[in-house]
Amino acid sequence: MNKPTVHDIAKEAGVSLATVDRVLNARPGVREKTIAKVQGAVERLGYVRDTYAANLARQRLYHFTFVLPEGPSQFTDTLKAALKEATSSQIADRIVLKVVTVPLHDPHAIVRTLRSLNAARLDGVAIMVPETPQVRDAVARLKDAGVKVVALVSDLPNSARDYFIGINSIAAGRTAGLLMGRLIPREGEVLVVTNSMRSRDSLDRRLGFDQVISNDFPRLKALPSIESYDDAERMEKITREVIMSRPDIVGVYSMGAGNMPLLSALRKSERLAELVVISHELTPATRQALMDNEIAAVIAQNVGHLVRSAMRILRTLSDDLPIFEAQERIRIDIIVRENLP
Amino acid sequence: MNKPTVHDIAKEAGVSLATVDRVLNARPGVREKTIAKVQGAVERLGYVRDTYAANLARQRLYHFTFVLPEGPSQFTDTLKAALKEATSSQIADRIVLKVVTVPLHDPHAIVRTLRSLNAARLDGVAIMVPETPQVRDAVARLKDAGVKVVALVSDLPNSARDYFIGINSIAAGRTAGLLMGRLIPREGEVLVVTNSMRSRDSLDRRLGFDQVISNDFPRLKALPSIESYDDAERMEKITREVIMSRPDIVGVYSMGAGNMPLLSALRKSERLAELVVISHELTPATRQALMDNEIAAVIAQNVGHLVRSAMRILRTLSDDLPIFEAQERIRIDIIVRENLP
DNA sequence: CTATAAATGAGGAACGTACCTCTTGTCTAC
DNA sequence: GTAGACAAGAGGTACGTTCCTCATTTATAG
CATH class of the missing domain: 1.10.260.40 (lambda repressor-like DNA-binding domains)
Known part of the structure; x- marks a missing residue:
């Protein structure tokens, strides 16, 4: 028995x-x-x-490296914090963790970093960078060297990555679209802002958002995306101009990072109270804005779950064990003022 | 090192x-x-x-028992399914699980069942029953016998339970209230239905709902709660009558189980399309209603997380280890048509 | 100071697995 | 028919912990 x-x-x-x-x-x-x-x-x-007995016998250590974007971003900061927190828990047992950061705007530096990883003494890598042909190559190279690779937050669908840990951007955009439509009962225009439409995530979110708006809420008109290129001043300036010049705007959908300059512009416009604002990712800025009723809803992914899932999946892959999908599915969280975690 | x-x-x-x-x-x-x-x-x-080495050496098995409501309920069915699924995963390693069901309407039977648990060969119990003085006693008795006790879904705040795994009902009610207010832009009445207001959960949800409605959306008037007492026919009949006789109703908040008869009544009234319906728990019925745009939003708790959390926490308590709170916090999920898991 | 009890030390076996060495058995080729 | 290669067996040690026995030291009481 x-x-x-x-x-x-x-x-x-x-x-x-x-x-x-x-x-x-x-x-x-x-x-x-x-x-x-x-x-x-x-x-x-x-x-x-019995994996535990096996690991005990072979003195197994799992060497994992997380490749994350560098530079100031409230989202990656919370991600790093969650990673640090997880490190001191049971989950990180037998895991030797390394975190390296890369400048997202420099594809060469990203690839250089990925190539510099010592595949020989590495069991797995979690990568959060935009997909480029060079990144795909680097992933294939790691895989060939026997390293398990998971994409984190931002998928690398055409690469050889073993798994994607994050939410489906199209579905996230659709969720935002549905909320926007339901929360705005009248006609009007919706402003859509992002860092850069060159990122696949932004494209997909926009796609999903437009699908729902045009199909279910034709009374709303989603304006062409405004891009900030990570330039806070530019973001604030353009947003203010558009808001001023278009009185029909009734909602704002913020698809990427950079919610602080956006909110700042909206506040200055003094039209914030009448706008329905939906943004992504729970950060100190969006949290405060939710509490102040400035943002109606935030579409988020649980960063704690994200990093724990990444560690569990990398470990499971390293052991060639089946993944417990139900536990690892990252959900699209809708966060409003009253269900803030 | x-x-x-x-x-x-x-x-x-x-x-x-x-x-x-x-x-x-x-x-x-x-x-x-x-x-x-x-x-x-x-x-x-x-x-x-090293808990794994220790468990290996002492051939440790964790004996846990889940005490769940019996009888047909889509919510407890999904809970039991999640429990079964978790049983075959890594999480259930070294855990010997037993599930007993009790009739919720019979406090004596509940207490009898709790007393019949063999505390000597039991490490932990997860209980999902309403709190009564007798249940409190039974919990205290288990605790005295060295058994760890967690409350599941429905808290036993005045008992000696070690931990509560579930969502805060007041916050869940507030979330429903906020959504209801935001989704209904005009004046009107909101119908509130539940199984029984004698349950603490219903009371708390109602409390939270009313707080937000009266404070933030005074244009809405929440009607007195309608109780079905687990009687589907009664639920359907009363709901239909009220809906027919009150043309000012613009929203329906379903606080408990029994969404099937409710939806059936609303469909027959032919006013469903113009009503904003918010209910609790993701079940086959509410899932379908979300997809059909009959329900605007569902307030839920992730049952998979619930049972995994219960197992992890019981194990952690049995080992006298600290609980990793961030991982165990059950979130108030808002589910709409587009972020269905 | 001794008898006794209590506290501590020393060592080993076991849990389930990995990994090592050494020996024995079996097959194939010439 | 035998060398050589390959396949399989036998047995041991280790991982970090628990739990056991037995011997030895130390403290306490009379």
Whole structure:
């Protein structure tokens, strides 16, 4: 009735413990026929390796590296904080964690960093950078070297990454669109702002947003995206100008980072109270704006879950174990003033 | 640099391994002074017991029992499904799980069941029942017998339970109130329905809902709660009558289970399209209603997270380890058509 | 100061797995 | 028929912890 051990497998298969070990750990020097015998026993008894005992025996350490954007961003700051917090918990057990940051605007530097990772002493990498052909190459190279790769927050769909941990941007955009439509009962224009439409996330969010607006809420007109290019002043200036010149604007959808200059511009315009503002990611700025009723809703992903999931998945991949999908699915959180975590 | 082991503690404290073991496992026969020496070494080296190695050595099994409501309820069905799913994952490692169901309407049967639990061979219990003085007593009795007790979904705030796993009902009600107010731009009445206002959860949700409605949306008038007493026919009949007789109703807040008869009544009234309906818990019925635009939003708690959290917390409590709060906090999920999980 | 109890030390086996060495068995080729 | 290669067995040690026994030291009481 108890969980079968390697000894049970040996008995069941009629071979020695050493042979079972050779088969289970894919060591050479075992005939096909014998391998089949052992695997048969494994399946018949429903053997699952006790990972903890195995890790104890082999003194296993998991070497993981997180590649995150550098520079000031409230979102990546909260992500890093969550990572640090997780490090001191049970989840980080046997994990040796390294965090490196890369400048997002410099594709060469990103690739240089990815290439500089020592694949030989690395079990897994979690990457949060925009997808480029060079990044795809670097991912393939890591994979070839036996390193597990997961994309974090921003997917690398055309790369060889093993897993994506984050929310579907199209669905996130659709959620924003639905909320915007439901929260604005009249006609009008919706301002859409982002850092840069060259990022895939922004494109997808915009896509999802437009799908729902045009299909379910034709009374609303989503304006062309305004891009800030990470320039706070530019963002504030342009936003103010557009808001001033277009009295029909009834809502604002902020797809990316940079909510602080946006809010600052909206405040100065003195039209904030009558606008429905929806933004992404829960940061100190958006949290405060929610509490002040300046932002109606925030579309977010739980960063704590994000980093814990990344660690668990990298570990699971490293052990060639099946992933428990239900636990790892990152949900699209809708946060309003009253359900702030 | 490596994690210290019991051997390191023995060396540091200048005692033998056996003594370290006696101290760490609170076995008798050690002088106060020696205990202090060992504990000093533990703190200086920052020793943390390797729980996996310990469990391996002592062949530890965690015996947990979940006490859940019996009878047909889509919510408890999904909860049980999540429990079953979790059982076959890593999380349930070394856990021997038992599920017993109790009739919620029969306080005596509940207490009888709680008393019948064999505290001697039980490490922890997760309980989902309404709080009564008898339940409080039963919890205290379990605690006295050394069993860890957590309240699930529905808190037992005045009992000796170690932990509550679920969402704050007042905050959930406030969230519903805020959404209702934001989604209804005009004046009108809001119908509030529930199973029974004798349940603490319903009272608290109502309380939170009324707080926000009266404070932020005085244009809305929340009607007195309609109770179904778990009687589907009654629910459907009364709802239909009220809806028919009160043309000013613009929204419906469903605080408890029994969304199927409610929806059925609303459909028959043919006013569903113009009503803003907000309900609790994601079940097959509410999921379908969300997709059909019949329900505007569902306030939910992630049942998968709920049961995984319960298992982790019971295990952590059994090991007298600190709980990683950030991971265990159950969030108030707002679910709309586009962010359905 | 001794008898006794209490506290501590020393060592080993076990948990399930990994990994090592050494030996024995079996097959193939010439 | 035997060398050589390959396959399999047998047995041990280790990981960090628990738990056991037995011996030894130390404190306490009479």
